[in-house]
Amino acid sequence: MHKALRPTPRPRSAPPTSGKAWAVMVVLGVAEMMATLDTSIVNIALPSAQSDLGFADSQRTWVVTSYALAFGSLLLLGGRVSDMIGRRRAFLVGALGFAAASTLGGLAPGFATLITARTFQGAFAALLAPSALSLLSSIFSAGRDRARAFGVFAGLAVTGFALGMVLGGVIAEYASWRWCLLINLPLCAFAVAGGTAVLPRLDAERRPALDLPGSITVVAGLFLLVLGLSNAEGHELRDPQVLAPLGAGVLVLGLFVQIQRRVASPLLPLRVVLDRRRGGAFLAAFAMIVGMLPMVLFLSFVLQQQLGLSAALTGLAFLPLIVGNLASAHLLADRLLPRTGPAPVIALGLICGALSLAWLTQLDAGANYAADILGQVLLMGIGMGCAVPTAFNLATHGVDSADVGIASATMNATQQLGGSLGAALLSSIAGTITATATVPASDTATIHGYTVAFAVAGAILFCGAVICGALIPRDPSVSH
Incomplete structure (x- = not known):
């Protein structure tokens, strides 16, 4: 007697197709861009916020650090919670909470309220970011469309960081610092409205316990x-x-x-990290952000303090990073990935970043933007356009449905730690070199400190390229 066949479980919602899938990608990409934008947008506006609220110099860094602490430390938990409660629900809760925290920060009457708001922003971003990446991975599961979707998504993420520098400078010069936070409200409204309309309920087949x-x-x-x-x-x-x-x-x-x-x-199954492909993806994202974030940080100082540019022009000076990133993701990485697989594309991106930083070691006190900075910023953008989308794609490819959220969160956490480590390590190196110079307070000593830090960051990216090239299996399966 034959056993009765059990019906095949049906998903709560089928993946969207064609045009609707790309509408989903736009909603998710805008949300990711918003989360990364808030990592950088307040940096240039800090002096005006300090003048308005009257807090001390020693407290100023907490406006940035409070967001990074909450975002970085809660990401893995946020990724698992999104697997437990459903990724669509986690995305919408994250976007609504982010909007509320941004409103609180934008209307903050004092320092304590601002820090509280920035902390809650980071906490809700830790729920929003991994759920967005998880949904994208589930919807674009294979084929060239997956590579293209991840190129757009990662491009928007990097654009968010660079755009934060641009907008932060413009807002600081022509409007109130408060709009650096209130600008999130229309982005959140778009994410919530778009998410409600187009996001499918693609939850894990089995929901893990906490x-x-x-x-x-x-x-x-x-x-x-x-x-x-x-x-x-x-x-x-x-x-x-x-x-x-x-x-x-x-x-x-x-x-x-x-x-x-x-x-x-x-919470984090070790198989997620120990897999060679995902381990290589995490390492690539870590190395890329170690090099990119300090470059942006140091160059913003050079542009304002040595070249005398305004906050607005300093922000606009990073537009080539956005252009190079988006062009590279679609004209280079998107075409190479189906032919070569992820390892060469990631290695190429990291090498471009290393060459950009090596080129910046030639910077001196007589530098000008067009001849000595523009090309390096553009080349770093090209490198990021190759490495970052491919790493995002690789990190979630072939992961069990119950672990997609945690794999996505690990990728975001890797970037947060890479940014924090890169800024700390390279700032310390630059400061030490400058302090030991014959004339420590001079522009020459300051820029020499930066160039040594650029050399160290370039070496890190080059080593990352070698290791990722050897670690990641050389097959094009990610694009199929």
């Missing part, structure tokens, strides 16, 4: 790690304010790894 011990230890460990790296920007690396949280963070994250090896439903 690993509470793992959640507590990873949030605490990442918080301590990002805190230590953030403190390093204002202190020497050997300062107790840097070493104590870094050491504690490493110990707590070591405990987290041990917990993940033993629990039945781990």
Whole structure:
């Protein structure tokens, strides 16, 4: 007697097709752009916010750090929560919460309210970003459309960071710093309205349980790690304010790894990280942001302090990064990936970034933008357009449906840690070189410190290219 056949489980919603799928991509891309935009948009506007609210110089960095701490430390938890409650629901809750926090920050009467708002912005971004990447991975599961979609998505993410510099400068000069936060409201409205209209309910077939011990230890460990790296920007690396949280963070994250090896439903299944393709993707994203973020940070100082550009013109000076990134993602990476597979495309992107930084080591006190900076910024954008979309694609390709959210969150967390580590390490190197110069306060000493940091960052990107080229399997399966 034959056993009765069980009906095949039907998904709660079928993936959207053709035009609707691309409408979904636009909604998700705008949301990702908004989350990355808020990493950089307040930087140039900080002096005007400080003047308006009257907080001390020592408190100023917390306007940036509070967002990075919440975003970076809560990403893995946010990714798992999106797997548990449903990615569409997590996306909408994240967008609504982000809007509320942005409103609170834009209307903040004092420093404490502003920091509270920035912290909540980071927390809701930690729910929004991995759910957006998870939905994109589920909808564009294979083929050239997947490579193209990830190119657009990652391009918008990088554009968000660079656009934050552009808008931050323009807003700081011609409007109130408060619009650096209130500008999120129309973007959130678009994300919520578009998400409600077009996002499908593509949830995991099985919803994992919450690993509470793992959640507590990873949030605490990442918080301590990002805190230590953030403190390093204002202190020497050997300062107790840097070493104590870094050491504690490493110990707590070591405990987290041990917990993940033993629990039945781990927050971060180690198979997600130990897979060669995903490990290479995480490393590529980490290395790329280590090089890109300090380049933007140092060049913004050079443009304003040495070249005398206004905040608005300084922001506009980074437009070639956006142009190079978007052009490279669609004209280069999109065409190479089906032919070569991900390893050569990622390696090419990292090498372009390394060459950009090596070129910047020629910078001196007599530099001008067109001859000595424009080409390097454009080349870095080209490198990012190759490496970042391909890494985003690779990080979520072939992942079990119950782990897509956590793989997406790990990719975002890798970028956050890369940015924090890159800014801390390279700022410390630049500061040390400048302080030991014969005339420390001179433009020549300052720029020499930056060029040494550029050389170190370029070496990191070159090593990343070699390692990723060897680690990632050389096959074009990601594009099929």
